[in-house]
Amino acid sequence: MAGMRDIKRRIRSVKSTQQITRAMKMVAAAKLRKAQASVIAARPYSNKLSEVMGRLSSAQNSFSHPLLEERTEGKIGFVVISADRGLCGGYNQNILRFAKDKMDAIGEDVSVICVGRKARDFFARRKYNIREYYVDLGDLPDYIQGRELAREIIKMFNTKEFKKLYLVFTEFGSAISYKPKMIPLLPIGSEANKEEKEQQIEYIYEPNSDEVLGTLLPRSVEINVFRALLEAKASEHGARMTAMGSATDNAGELIDKLVLSYNRARQAAITKEISEIVGGAAALQ
Template identity: 40%
Template sequence: MPSLKEVRNRIVSVNSTTQITKAMKMVSAAKLRRAQDAILQMRPYATKLNELIATVSANTEVGATSPFTTVRQVEKVLVVVVTSDRGLCGAFNANIIKAALAVINEKYPTQAAKGNVEILALGKKGGEALQRRSFKVNDTYMSIFQNLNFAHARSAAEAIMTAFSEGKYDVVELVYNEFKNVATQILRVDQMLPLVDKKADASKASKIDYIFEPSEEEIVLELIPKAIKMQLYKAVLESNASEHGARMTAMDKATDNANELLRALKIEYNRSRQAAITKEILEIVGGAEALKGD
C-alpha cells in the first residue's frame, strides 16, 4: 500500500490535470462556436458554386478545355493532408494520417515505390508524422492554421493549381475531416485535381438554352479555379471546426476520467489514513498494556 504522502502527491497532481483539461475544454468550446459559424456560412456558397458549374458544364463543352480537367496517366501524385497544429484532440490527427497512408498504399503503390508521391501538409501534426515515415513533405503551408483566412487558403490552392497545370503532378488527393457535430467528424478523401466530370452531377438537369454574358468560355473557365479554391478553403474550415470539436470532446472525457481517478485516490487516501490511525492506536494500547504488566 502506498504511503499517505505518495497518495497526497497523486491527488494534487490529478487536481492540477483536471483544472488544465477543464480550461482546455472551455477554450475549445469558445473557438468551436466561431469555427462552426464560419463553416456553416461557407457550405451553401460552395454547394451552389458546384451546382452552377455542374449545370453549365452539362450544357456546354467549354469545361473540357480547362487545364484543371485534363486527365493524364498518373505518374506523380500530390496528397494534401489537413491536420491540426496541436495534439490532445483524440484520434483526430491519427485518423487523417491513416487515411492518407491508405490512399497512397491502395491507389498509388507503384508511384509510392518510385518516390513519386509528395505530401502537402496543412497543419503540423500530419506533416511531422509523414516526414517520419520518409515521405517527401512540402511544409510551405504547414502553419496555415496560425492565421486562418481565405487569402492563405487561396495561395495554397493557386500553388497546387499551377503545379498541376505545369505537369508537376498528375493527380491531387485531398484528405480532411468534415465537421458533423461536436462528437462526430467524418473522414473525407476527395480528388481535388483533375476535376471530376461535373456532367454526371447534372444528369437530371434538362437541357437549357443559356444566353451567356460574357462568353460561356470566360464564365466556365473563371468558375473552375474559383471552385478549386473554395474546395480547399472549405476543407480547411471543416478541419478547423472538427479539431475544436474533437479537442472539446477529448478534454471532457479526460476531465471525467480525472474525476474518477480523484475519487478512487481519495478513497485510497482515507483507507490508508484510517489504517495508519488504527496502527497508532494499537501501538499505544500495546504500550500501555506492556507498562501495566511491568
C-alpha cells in the same frame, strides 16, 4: 506516513492536471462555436458553386482550360489536412491513416502536400515524398489563407507536375461526429452532375462562356480548399473538446480513488497508533 505523503502529492498533481484539461475543454468549446458557424456559412455557397460548375462544364464540351485537362503523365498528389497540435483524441491518427491507406491503394508514385505539423511529421517518418507543407494556419483559417493555398496547388498542377490531385480532410458533423473524406480536386470534372447532361440546358453567358468559366474554375478550387480547412478545424476543435472532457472526467475518478486510498491509509495509521498506546498502557499495569 511516507505513503500518505505520496498519495497527497499525487492528489495535488492530478487536481492540477484536471484544472488544465477543464480549461482546455472550455477554450476548445469556444473555438468550436466559431468554427462551426463558419462551416455552416460556407457550405451553401460551396455546394451551389459545385452545382453550377457541374452544369456549366457539362454544357460546354468544347471549352478547354488547364484545370480541366485530363493527363496520363505525371504524379498523383494528395493534399492532406491535419492539426498542428495534438491532445485531440484520435483525430490526427484517423485522418492520417485514412490518407495513407488511400495512397497505398493507388499503386503509383504519389506526392503529399501536407497542411499541418502532424501530417508533415507522420509522412516524413514514413519516407513519403513530401512536395510541400504548410503549418500554423491558426485556429480559424480565413478565405485569404485558403485562396493562397489553392493558388499554390493550381500552380503545381499547371506545371504538369501532377496528373491528378486529391483533397483529404475531416468532414465535420458535430462535436462528437466527424469522418475522414477524400474528394478529387484537380482536374475539375463533372461526374457529380452527369444527370445535367441529359437535360440539355442552354445557358446565356455574359460577356462570354470562356471568360465566365475561366473565372469560376479557379474560384471553385479555392472554395473547395477553404471549405476543407474550415471542416478540418471544426472537427479538430470538436475532437479536442471531447478528449479534454473525457480527461477531466477521468481525473475526477482518479482523484476519488486516491482520496479513498488516502483515507484508508490514514485510518490504518490511526488504528496502529491506538493499538500502540493500548499496548503500552497494558504493559505498565
